[in-house]
Amino acid sequence: MYQVYLRKDKLSKSILVLLVFMLLAPLNLMAQNQAIKGVVKDSKTNEPLIGCSVLVKGTSTGTITDLNGEFSLNASGKSTLVFSFVGYNEKVVAVEGQTNLTILMVENSEMLEEVVVVGYGVQKKSDITGSVTSISKERLSDLPVTNVLQAIQGAAAGITVTQTSSVPGDAPSVLVRGQNSINANSGPYIVVDGIPISKSGGTLNDISPNDIASMEILKDASAVAIYGTNGANGVILITTKRGTSGKPVIRYSGYAGVEGYAHMLTPRNGDEYIEKFKWYKQQRGESQDSPVPNYGELDNYNNGNETDWIDAVSQTGIIQDHNLSISGGAEKIKYYVSADYTNEKGILKGYQYKRFGLRSNIDANVTDFLTIGTSLYLTNHNKDGGRVNLLVASAMSPYGQMYNADGSYKIYPMEPEQLFATPFLNYGNDVERRSFNVNANGYAEVKFGGIFKGLKYKLNVGYTFIPTRTSKYAGRSANDQLGTASIYNSETNSYTIENIVTYSKDFGKSHFDFTGLYSAQERKFNESTAGAQGFVNDALSFNNLGSGATQTSKSYADKYNALSQMGRLNYSYDSKYLATVTVRRDGSSVFGKDSSKYGVFPSVALGWNIYNEGFMKKFEWLDNLKIRASYGKSGNEAISLYQSITKLSNNRLPFSGISTIGLSADNLGNAGLNWETTTGGNIGIDFGIFKNRIMGTIDVYKSNTTDILLKRSLPTITGYENVYNNMGETSNHGIEVTLNTHNIKSKDFNWRSTIIFAANKNKLVDLYGDKQDDLGNRWFIGHPISVIYDYVMEGIWQVGEDVSKQDPTAKAGDIKFADLNGDHVITAEDKKILGQTAPKWTGGLTNTFTYKEWSLNIFLQTAQGMLKNNPDYSYADEAGRRNTPKEVGYWTSENKSQTRPSLAYTNTRGYGYANDASYLRIKDVTLSYNFRPEMISKLGLENLTAYVSGRNLYTFTDWVGWDPEAKHDTRGSGSWEDNYPVVRSFVFGVNITLK
């Protein structure tokens, strides 16, 4: 949403500022010799415009209007004056000897009305025909987030944001209107200032949330169709702040605060640990000759020393962010320059994230027909540091020994147990994780005149350079007796070139807007890793790989290209009847040489502003009513490169002591690969009633995705595990509701609410053309794409129960699975679909209370109806060898648990322990105070807001574990070494604008 407020409104509220201007006004008068005087007024209201810029054309002489809208300056009688004011059309007036001028400025209607960025242009909100969600301003400021997506979780209907990792600097994942694709990327296409960041190698982590002016999400087929093969998963458009004419605005926004565990999954203490081991031995049928599993724990056990390992690996997290921006501009040139610094010290030792960013957005009217501009930014990320391991810390025996006699960390605290080394194993490692994003975008726009009036040509060019480096060294302290070092470097170079032609024309009450596009995109990527092993000692770290005994190196390079053409026609009649027609043609290099590499994606959308009809005037309580309908086609090409080509992988094997290169089959390519197509329709209604006290948007949609880029599992008889094919069909339908209400409206106290609700139903329609399930891949026709298919746990087998009729091989303490097919044994046929892994619905509720200068904002966020396998329930054969969380119980013959198996249970059936992962979070609470001008004026401030904010304050959930949303991998799988708890943060922040 891009709303321009009028400076005069703001100032008129403040008597103090008036006084200041009164003081300034005589100064202006005093400076003149041969005065040209005048007054500037609004053409409609006839009210004086305060602070309007007046410039003598071709000179640097100028002034601004005073409190009465009056100005005076020195100029020759033949000069020309240029008047400019935010929200008004520029006015050029020849003096022609006059000494007292009255200037009437005309409001710029396009800017006054809410405009929405729609891709390759902007549109008045009232003219929008597709389903476009704008993120509210409140979610874009005063929140301790390092990535803007963290701020919009639950705040925009139809956008599912999941923060699976809270590691400082990790980005959340986003899904728009459910999952279309199975194997291809399902994340939305992200465009920043007109240039896609999605395929450039950059991420939203590169954009400081403070620099974001607006954020729009295109959801329905018509809105996304203009992005063709990149549109099917939705499009996020981000516009950064730009300068406006007028005096410079210097603004500082900053916050700092502390972080801690949002939820602690407490391990067992000493007594509970001893008790568990006793049961473990008993349940395994083994005699117990020691109270603790390992002799390395005996000393501490005998001396009664317990260690809180979680506490030992934790620290108080500190997060801070500082953003300084200067924006402003003169008649012909406008600028926005900002610097941003973020520093997050994680709550686990060794985790940290630093980001430094610079941005420079400049627009210049070079001539009356040519405008050029740039958006330049540079972002530097730093995630250095050897890290502790949370999973290992939670597995440590409370009687484990942390230190050696010399004070160094003991490698195996539970000697001789070597499955779990100390959680500090990698803490002392030298690690540097760096990346940069150097981004240079520029445009040139030519306005044509004469018979070509209304025609514009815009050349939009974006270039991105992203170098990254990860350097690592692990030595003796990490139990690497050789010393191992590696340096990874990568470089991504990408460019986008867009030629955009727009033409607008009015015929009577009809208004036409045409947009044409021809664009090309390229991304080149290369990476290399150099490694060495066998160092004399640890002194040189990774700084001299040549001093290692064995050297390894590898590298990789690839290239991606795309070509696009697009045309869009917007038509409106009398602001009542609206239509949009678009066609896009896209070609992409990722498709097979035996296919056409091109796809064509048309769409159409219609809108009816019923409110503007004469017959609606009698409904006085109604302030807005619009109906929208759209239908269209978009595509998805988001598979990794070279899937259409059968390749060999290179490997090595030694012969007679000589390392020798080998080539073996890598992947099975499919030369016929092509895009997947999503066809969908959307019907929406926008309304406002009771003087807009209640405003809302409701959308219902349905989309079908066909020719899915399916990574189809193959029988391994083929020698391959899978191949990409265009096959199958999925569908999504759902409803999205956004309601903004102004519950209490009074002079001093106001209560506003925003309610977001979105439900999506995802379904596999077909896979291989025969409507048959694919059990091997766990894909079931008529069910969501991602489901949990597993046994049904009925309880636990108790001592003395007869297992023979249900699961003849079960023992007491084993999980009792339902014998669904009644054949008196538990086989794979007793599995069924237990539920889906995507939430059935998501929602958010924002309540904002303002009392005078105080404002309290409470934001709740929820995701409901999803199942997730619980890694903290599944320790396989490790349950007796490690400590486990207090909350995760175990069966004994005494407690007769019906929920947890015995410690001897080895889970040979691979049961996943699916649990309901629904949750409701008190996500953000922000209390802010906006200082009254008279309080801060002496400090030279125009605006000062101070706030305290708390994030992830409480979570309501039945989930047993660290967090229902966060991903915690089991030992040895995925990114288990970076398991990280969800953090709760409290920050204090200020926003300052200098006068």
Next chain:
Amino acid sequence: MKKLYIALTALTLTVASCSDSYLDETPYSSYTSDAITDQLGINASIVGIQNSFSNIYTKSDRQGWLSVWQVGTDVASAGGYESIEVPYYNYEKLTASDLGASSIWSLCYKVINNTNILIDNLEQNELPSVTTENKNKALGEAKFFRAYCYNMLATLFGDIPLQEHAVSSAKTDYTRTPIAQVNEFIVNDLAFGSQNLPDIDDVASNSGGKMYSRANKYMAMQLLGEVYIRMNEGAKAEAVLKQIISSNKFSLTKARYGKDIAKDGDYYHDMFIYGNQRRGQGNKETIWTFELENPSSVTGGYTGAPQHRRVWGAAYHNVKGMVLCDSLGGRGLGRLRLSSWLTKSLYKDGDIRNSKYNIHRDFYYNDPANANFGKKIPFQGADTLYWICPSTTKWYCFDEKDTYGWSSIKDWQMMRFGETYLLLAEAQLLQSHLDDAAASINELRKRAFVNYPLQGQVSASDITLDFILDERARELIGEENRRMTLMRTKTLVNRAKLNHDQKYPITGLSDTHLLLPIPLSEIQLNKDGVLDQNPGYTN
């Protein structure tokens, strides 16, 4: 007009950059099979085949993988087990979803696809720069590995889908080819190899010397002998095995040799010391040694993470007062332990294969800081079961730079001349030539018993299949895939009865388990064809 020119110029510049080839895709960093056109490419393909073959033995995501092939038989029981091997002694848990069965299935078919890619290339393309002789050598190597894997699959699963050529697009209509046809295919491949592979000392060389771990013709012959026996073709087996013997290229090790000759030990043990295992290192008994190198000195020294030492070695380091050392074979986990039958009643007195150098039985506290230093560790408590259990020293290895030893860096004894006599005896037994069989066994006995013939000599009346299986255990413990041997001879059920170990006893074993279940995932993914399940298995 000026404006128009600017616009047109910009437009032209940007459009001109986009030619037809703009969307062409070239993998910059990968070879494709079209690129294999000369001897260098062929050599690399063969290395690639061996690389994928080695994955069968180096799978380490499930550390109990190697135990699958030993526990639940006569020779071994579970010790510090992982979990993949549990259904291989609690046989009632062996179902079509079993991970052990699906793993060996996939690993073998991956090798087969790699061999097919090279074989198709050699048989279907011109390759003008490659001589016919070299072409046939390469075909022989590829076909040897193809046959090796098909033989494993046929032994373990019975009828199996026969994929004779490389797969170039999705295929999901497989059926099980009758085993007779599979056997014929294997025999053809091996017969080709026997004729076209080089003699053992004629293998190609590199800067390190002769590459003895590349395929030679005796490898094909030994495997062909085993395949004929499985096919009940005793005479054919005998004939091909005798070619190995009559080549005079191999001899049973009967005298000490190699790097540890000055240390305590015996000549049988010398063959299983890393550094002595290869033909180039003085081992004249080996027909095929699969070579591994320490990656800290040779890049790409092995694939995966070989678990042999951890599976076969005792976990003595768990005992307080014990530290890891080379003489006890580094860090074992005792994932399996030799059965009491093997350690207590199999060997006769005077058998070198049961010497303390070859089967380690007694452990003594070796931490000088411990009060009991030097004293013998008593068997007590359940854990000593695999902490200080007797173990074969064939997989002992120790890397002082990496005592934790995630991988065991030691060559694999794949085929040994000693086994040639065992196979020969079996072939002769099939023809009821018991005297010949006894003579074959006695060749091994002469080496195994210093006091032969006072000790160790056998006669025709001793020869039964059980006797030969006993002798295979004595000779090949730690080397042979015991499960495959017992499945090949259909003796698994009876032989397993010899194993009376009380801890983790064998349960649920029946004739069903003479074949493994066809992996359920394969049946399900093969949606356009029917892969029947083996009898007795439920999905």
